[in-house]
Each structure stands twice: as C-alpha cells, then as structure tokens.
Amino acid sequence: MTPSPPQTATTIAEARDLVKVFRDFWHRPKVRAVNDITFEVKRGEVFGLLGPNGSGKSTTIKMMLGLLHPTSGYLRVLDRSPDDVKTKARVGYLAEESYLYPYLTSEETLHFFGRLFNLNAKQREERIDQLLDMIGLQHARRRVVGEFSKGMARRIGLAQALINDPDLIILDEPTSGLDPLGCRQVKDLIRALARRGKTVLLSSHLLADVEDICDRIAILYNGRIQAMGSMHELLEQRNRYRVTLPEELAPDQLQRVLDEIRSVLGAEPDIDHPRLDLEEFFLRIIEKARNEVESQSGATPSHTLASYLSAPPS
Amino acid sequence: MSLAVKQFFTIARLTAVDAIRQPLAFLLFATTLILIALLPLILSHTLGESVKFVRDGSLGFMFVAGLILGAHMACASLSSEVRHGTVSVVLSKPIARITFFLAKYAGIAAVLLLFAAGTLMAVLLSVRTAFQAYVTDWWSATPLLLACVGAFVVGGLINYVLRRPFVSNAFLSLLMLLTLAFVFAGFVDQHGQRMAFGALYDFRILSAGSLITLAILVLAALSVSLATRLSTIPTLSLCGGLFFLGLLSDYFLGQHSATSQTARVLYYLLPNWQHFWVVDALGGDGSIPGGYVFMAGAYAVLYLAGILVFGVMAFQRMEVEG
Numbered sequence: 341m342t343p344s345p346p347q348t349a350t351t352i353a354e355a356r357d358l359v360k361v362f363r364d365f366w367h368r369p370k371v372r373a374v375n376d377i378t379f380e381v382k383r384g385e386v387f388g389l390l391g392p393n394g395s396g397k398s399t400t401i402k403m404m405l406g407l408l409h410p411t412s413g414y415l416r417v418l419d420r421s422p423d424d425v426k427t428k429a430r431v432g433y434l435a436e437e438s439y440l441y442p443y444l445t446s447e448e449t450l451h452f453f454g455r456l457f458n459l460n461a462k463q464r465e466e467r468i469d470q471l472l473d474m475i476g477l478q479h480a481r482r483r484v485v486g487e488f489s490k491g492m493a494r495r496i497g498l499a500q501a502l503i504n505d506p507d508l509i510i511l512d513e514p515t516s517g518l519d520p521l522g523c524r525q526v527k528d529l530i531r532a533l534a535r536r537g538k539t540v541l542l543s544s545h546l547l548a549d550v551e552d553i554c555d556r557i558a559i560l561y562n563g564r565i566q567a568m569g570s571m572h573e574l575l576e577q578r579n580r581y582r583v584t585l586p587e588e589l590a591p592d593q594l595q596r597v598l599d600e601i602r603s604v605l606g607a608e609p610d611i612d613h614p615r616l617d618l619e620e621f622f623l624r625i626i627e628k629a630r631n632e633v634e635s636q637s638g639a640t641p642s643h644t645l646a647s648y649l650s651a652p653p654s
Numbered sequence: 655m656s657l658a659v660k661q662f663f664t665i666a667r668l669t670a671v672d673a674i675r676q677p678l679a680f681l682l683f684a685t686t687l688i689l690i691a692l693l694p695l696i697l698s699h700t701l702g703e704s705v706k707f708v709r710d711g712s713l714g715f716m717f718v719a720g721l722i723l724g725a726h727m728a729c730a731s732l733s734s735e736v737r738h739g740t741v742s743v744v745l746s747k748p749i750a751r752i753t754f755f756l757a758k759y760a761g762i763a764a765v766l767l768l769f770a771a772g773t774l775m776a777v778l779l780s781v782r783t784a785f786q787a788y789v790t791d792w793w794s795a796t797p798l799l800l801a802c803v804g805a806f807v808v809g810g811l812i813n814y815v816l817r818r819p820f821v822s823n824a825f826l827s828l829l830m831l832l833t834l835a836f837v838f839a840g841f842v843d844q845h846g847q848r849m850a851f852g853a854l855y856d857f858r859i860l861s862a863g864s865l866i867t868l869a870i871l872v873l874a875a876l877s878v879s880l881a882t883r884l885s886t887i888p889t890l891s892l893c894g895g896l897f898f899l900g901l902l903s904d905y906f907l908g909q910h911s912a913t914s915q916t917a918r919v920l921y922y923l924l925p926n927w928q929h930f931w932v933v934d935a936l937g938g939d940g941s942i943p944g945g946y947v948f949m950a951g952a953y954a955v956l957y958l959a960g961i962l963v964f965g966v967m968a969f970q971r972m973e974v975e976g
Contacts, residue, residue: 362975405746407974425748433746439738441668443675443819455664456747458657484819500743510746 358413375563391560397543432506442486470646490517669761694784724874732881797835868954869930879965
C-alpha cells in the first residue's frame, strides 16, 4: 500500500456539513441521502467511500460532479464549484453502471468523449490506442459497446474516465461486474495512477477491494460518516501482536521458541499455518493457465499504464 | 471554432448516429416507404381519384410516422439516457447543459429532416406512379420498390463483409438508393424514354411536405423538452394528448375563443396542427401560396423556439439521479 500523504498535502476536494435531501413530486422531503458529512481528499491519495447500498456514497459523488445540487453545506472540487466546467475538465468519472451509447463501437465511444475535451484527432488516436491496450480491448475496438459483457463495458467505462488525463479520478464501484482477474487489474491500475500523482476517490461496498488500494477511507451509513481515517489507523489493533518466524526454521528450533513463549506467558499460544487469500490463489492458477491458453475472458490487457497518463498533474 | 460549438456538433452528430442505429428508426422509415410504394398499386382502380388517394395517404403516412419517430427518438435520446445513467457520464465532462440539450435536439432534427427528405421523394415517385387512371407507371414504381428492397440487401452485405452495424447502413443505403431512384425516374417517362428532369413529378407536393416536416420538428421539440423531466411513457402520453388536442383545437377552442378568455388562451397556447395539414389545397390545379407557407413556417419557428427555451430551463436545474 502507498504511504498516506502528509498532512500538508494540497486539498483536492473538500466537503463541509454537506446535506442532500431528495424531494418528492410535491417538493416534500422524501429521503435525507447525505446527512451533514465533512471530509477532505488530498492530492495523490486514494480515498475510499465505503458503505452498504443506500448509504449515500453515489449521492456524494454525484454532488462532487455537479450532477446533483447539495441542499446545504460547502463543497469544493479542485478549488472550484463542482458545477464549473473548468473543474470538470480536470476530473475523470466512472459511473456505477457503465451505460454508454450501446450502438457505438469502443473506438467511437472514446473519440466522442475525447472530442468533448477538445482533444485533436492525433491526440485522440494516440490516447485511444494506449487506453485500449491498457484495458485489454484492442481486439474489440470495432465492436459495439451494447454487445459487451459487463466486465468489458466496465473497462471501456474506465477508459473514457481517463481520456482527458484527469487530476482527480472518481470511480463509483470500479470493480463491480469484473471477474477476479479484472478486479486485480483495476486495482493495480488505481495504485499505478496514485503512484503517478493522480488523486483517486472511489466508492465501494467490496471491503477487500477498498482495503487493498485505499490510503484513507470514510465509512458511511444512513448518509452519515461513521468512521474516517487511514487504513492503518482504523484497522490496527494496538493491544495485540503477531510474530512471524523465518520460513526455514528447523522443527527443533521452533519447539524451543514455543517452549520459551509458553514459559513467559504461562499459557498456550495460538499457532497455525499461514494461508494464501483466495484472490491470490485464484490469480496464480489463472496465470499458470494463461501460459497454456492465449486468450482469457474477452480482454487481454497490456499491464502497462497508458504513457500519456504518466505525466505528473499540473 | 469555440469549444462549445465543437461540443454542440459532437453531441448532435452522436445523437443522429445513435438514432439511426436504433432498429425502430429504420423499421419506421422502411415501413413508411414500403407503404407509400405499395399505395398506388393497391389504389390503381379508384375511378380517377387514385392520385388524390395516393397523395393524401402517403403524406398521412409521412405525418404519423414522423411524429412517432420524433417522439421515440426524443425519449430514447433523453429519458432513457437519464434513466440509464449515460447523461450523468456526459454531463460529468466539461459541457454546459444548454449545449447538451440543444445539441440533442439538433441531432434528432437532423434525422427527422433526412426522414422527411426520403419520404417526400417516395411520395413524389408514388404520386407519379398513380398519375394515369388504370395504368401503373412502372418506370417510377420499380425504382422505388427496388430501393426499399436494395437497402436491406446492401445493409446485410456491409454487415457481413465489413462487420459494420446493419441498421445504420441500411438506413443510409435506403436514403441513397431512394435518391438514385428519384433521379433516375426523373429523367425517364412512362414509356421508358428520356425526358427533361422532373417533368412528371408534382412538385406542388413539396410545399405540403415542408409544412408536415415543420409539424414533425415542433412535436419532436415538445417531446425532447418533456423528456427532461418525465420518463418515456408519460412523455409519449403527453405528446399524444397534445397532438390530438392541437388537431382538434379549431373545433373545440377556436369557435369559442371570441367569447371565452380561457378558450382563447388555450387556443393560442396549444400547437395548432391544422396549420400544417393543407393537403386538400392541392386538389385539382390548386397550390399552397408561398405566403401561407412562410407564415406557417414563422409560426412553427416561434413555437419551436418557445418550447426549446422551456426545455433548456427545465434541463438546467435538473438533478441527474440515474
């Protein structure tokens, strides 16, 4: 995991006492989706909004994109109002469901979004080539998006979010619909983007994904932030310890160490063999199979970050 | 060119491309043309009235199909995109909402103009086919029918060989083949002899067709504006209701407008479709005066502008929840 950014880092997004109330047809309050939340996102960090469905994650994100208007509170993104088109020029957004234009091909989709950012034809061609390589859809550049599996649609959604080389990347459930291999690739990509100095704000209810990639998280429930801090601060159990012994320990050495622990503690310690997590095990098996069979799951990514994304943010 | 103008054309183009790739658009276009092509063959023995029947019938098909197409495209283009979240992705980019909304309408209007141009060529060919009682002019009927069938073949071939989308290619092929058929038949008389272009076409139909096109554009603007706040079914229902009310407003409101203030306000507020349906004026040697077409055009443009201003205002503060 990348280290947490220093406290003095530039603030990329800031919400104070943010409230969003949805109203019914008669303008009566219907749902208080976001309830008085305050948080900051610093430059270069991966910040996670974590919570069950309906906790206010997507509503918060949509307010940060100027798609929904806050009922009250203060919200700034990249030092401007989220409604400002200058703000939007520096933001990339992957929506929760990648509903793009179903009758357009991957290539046409990316050209369309590139044109909205005033990229010229040469820039668009270069970026689209690199992005399609990066997400593993080079072979599907002429296929219409409506024919894609959910995972492929998610990848093309991710590509459109990066076409403008954004400073702030907002990802709503980025791994939703992806197979474990795709999840790992997206997580690696997010980490690589953060290493390049990009700021990433993501929402998810998949705890393992958030734990793997986020520097800091805010846990939302019922529209309120229930806990917030770095992964280290929130997850470390300061009154418990774990001791890892070297792999090459001989049985008699192990026995002596355990005897020593027993004599000091006066109790039997818990001992077991470490396990791989299932994701790690699955990826090893797939990697082995991939060496035997060329194509996997409709997407073959290059595992390299698009080079135009490599420049540090201005 | 400024970024806003570029974005306008980008979104308008995308809307048009997306619209002609939707199967319903091609199906409506092809069905309308096939019905117009078959009309003179079905009505060839109507005691000398066949030209009137074919002209009125085919312009009627054009009117109804155009209204359905406009309303459908507006809903597919805005209501569905809002519901599916596509609009949220596009509006997260640096684009002003007014640009997005007006470009959406421009894209839809472009497709409707293509539809109207194609349909009017088919009407001219079809009316020529029925011109002589009891005799079918195969030199105009055959190219029209071949264009309709040919579009399916060309679209299928392009899809098979080049793996390009069938629907949009069939739509564009239909338009191109129709233009070829129109030009070819324009130079050939009913005996297959060469003649001056268009000598057998009744070009008076174009003014009636232009007015119908304006009506279609007005209803499409109404649909797009309503689609900013309503989903597909309420939008289509309201458009249908406004269409019928506007069609009957002369009868229900017009005759009371002198005596009732409410009737007068409603009469002026509702779009009066009767202004755009003046096909009866073409009976015999009659024609539609240029002044009337100009006034009806001005009415349509003003009405359209008003509706679009309403649409922009509704879209400006719309919350994109999808």
